[in-house]
Amino acid sequence: xxxxxxxxxxxxxxxxxxxxxxxxxxxxxxxxxxxxxxxxxxxxxxxxxxxxxxxxxxxxxxxxxxxxxxxxxxxxxxxxxxxxxxxxxxxxxxxxxxxxxxxxxxxxxxxxxxxxxxxxxxxxxxxxxxxxxxxxxxxxxxxxxxxxxxxxxxxxxxxxxxxxxxxxxxxxxxxxxxxxxxxxxxxxxxxxxxxxxxxxxxxxxxxxxxxxxxxxxxxxxxxxxxxxxxxxxxxxxxxxxxxxxxxxxxxxxxxxxxxxxxxxxxxxxxxxxxxxxxxxxxxxxxxxxxxxxxxxxxxxxxxxxxxxxxxxxxxxxxxxxxxxxxxxxxxxxxxxxxxxxxxxxxxxxxxxxxxxxxxxxxxxxxxxxxxxxxxxxxxxxx
Numbered sequence: 156x157x158x159x160x161x162x163x164x165x166x167x168x169x170x171x172x173x174x175x176x177x178x179x180x181x182x183x184x185x186x187x188x189x190x191x192x193x194x195x196x197x198x199x200x201x202x203x204x205x206x207x208x209x210x211x212x213x214x215x216x217x218x219x220x221x222x223x224x225x226x227x228x229x230x231x232x233x234x235x236x237x238x239x240x241x242x243x244x245x246x247x248x249x250x251x252x253x254x255x256x257x258x259x260x261x262x263x264x265x266x267x268x269x270x271x272x273x274x275x276x277x278x279x280x281x282x283x284x285x286x287x288x289x290x291x292x293x294x295x296x297x298x299x300x301x302x303x304x305x306x307x308x309x310x311x312x313x314x315x316x317x318x319x320x321x322x323x324x325x326x327x328x329x330x331x332x333x334x335x336x337x338x339x340x341x342x343x344x345x346x347x348x349x350x351x352x353x354x355x356x357x358x359x360x361x362x363x364x365x366x367x368x369x370x371x372x373x374x375x376x377x378x379x380x381x382x383x384x385x386x387x388x389x390x391x392x393x394x395x396x397x398x399x400x401x402x403x404x405x406x407x408x409x410x411x412x413x414x415x416x417x418x419x420x421x422x423x424x425x426x427x428x429x430x431x432x433x434x435x436x437x438x439x440x441x442x443x444x445x446x447x448x449x450x451x452x453x454x455x456x457x458x459x460x461x462x463x464x465x466x467x468x469x470x471x472x473x474x475x476x477x478x479x480x481x482x483x484x485x486x487x488x489x490x491x492x493x494x495x496x497x498x499x500x501x502x503x504x505x506x507x508x509x510x511x512x513x514x515x516x517x518x519x520x521x522x523x524x525x526x527x528x529x530x531x532x533x534x535x536x537x
């Protein structure tokens with residue numbers, strides 16, 4: 156099945172060694188597996204369930220978590236027999252494995268022995284969290300345990316959003332509805348044995364823009380040595396719909412991707428812009444439209460991190476931003492790398508994006524719409 160599945164699930168080069176290994180489900184190739192679920196075992200700790208697409212997963216093996224950008228060691232591998240896990244020395248391609256030892260893995264994580272392996276496309280959920288509650292430990296002594304539990308449940312349930320602010324002590328959980336959150340509250344109290352207090356639910360909003368910034372907005376680094384010129388505009392409706400439906404995956408675009416470019420152009424984006432897309436995140440697109448910037452390759456990761464931070468925290472109400480296109484048109488960078496580090500680049504780009512949204516882009520706050528399905532029943536006539 157991988158001959159037709161891999162081209163749809165994996166955005167990497169199919170002619171590369173990894174690509175050929177994935178297509179052939181080759182046991183002697185590069186090890187690549189995808190985590191589909193995280194569960195907690197009271198004796199073994201976190202157990203990652205993963206499908207092995209290529210190579211062999213072995214006990215004691217060093218692997219890279221591509222999404223988390225971390226290297227960890229597999230402590231145990233097992234196969235499933237119903238609910239029972241049977242420990243084995245290795246699990247070859249074509250099987251589903253239970254893995255113990257991957258502390259940073261989440262559902263959807265790509266595991267590989269080669270750190271340069273492209274990540275599989277993210278698991279797409281139809282609906283987003285729309286209800287939020289504040290949660291706190293009833294007893295102060297349980298606060299560290301609550302933080303650990305919240306991190307754990309966020310890994311177990313990809314439709315749940317957890318925000319932990321250790322500075323302010325505020326912890327927020329967002330779910331698909333009140334019942335969704337009530338189920339997790341029950342589990343925290345009964346399964347994890349933590350007494351908690353929760354606030355009344357509030358609705359989660361989103362921010363967007365309805366017009367294009369009329370001119371470049373300048374963002375200066377704190378040391379005034381670096382400048383970034385940014386424009387924000389609404390994302391094409393068809394592109395937004397394609398991202399929402401999973402036809403276009405949200406991911407970091409590392410190299411030229413003709414399949415992605417074709418999908419974006421087909422959805423209505425200009426071809427030149429589509430070729431310069433560097434990141435798709437939270438239904439937003441970042442475009443690097445700069446030309447001839449010598450040190451651009453050194454700072455692009457910092458620029459994208461700033462893009463993520465600006466999208467996560469909108470300028471109107473601190474809500475997540477969706478449906479915008481951010482274009483970096485130009486930048487001026489200091490020649491010395493010590494003067495263009497993360498502490499200089501990230502605040503400058505983040506501020507420029509927020510200011511561009513406010514400077515003529517007509518920002519708006521959006522509220523969620525609940526989808527209700529029902530069947531109308533009529534009494535049988537006699």
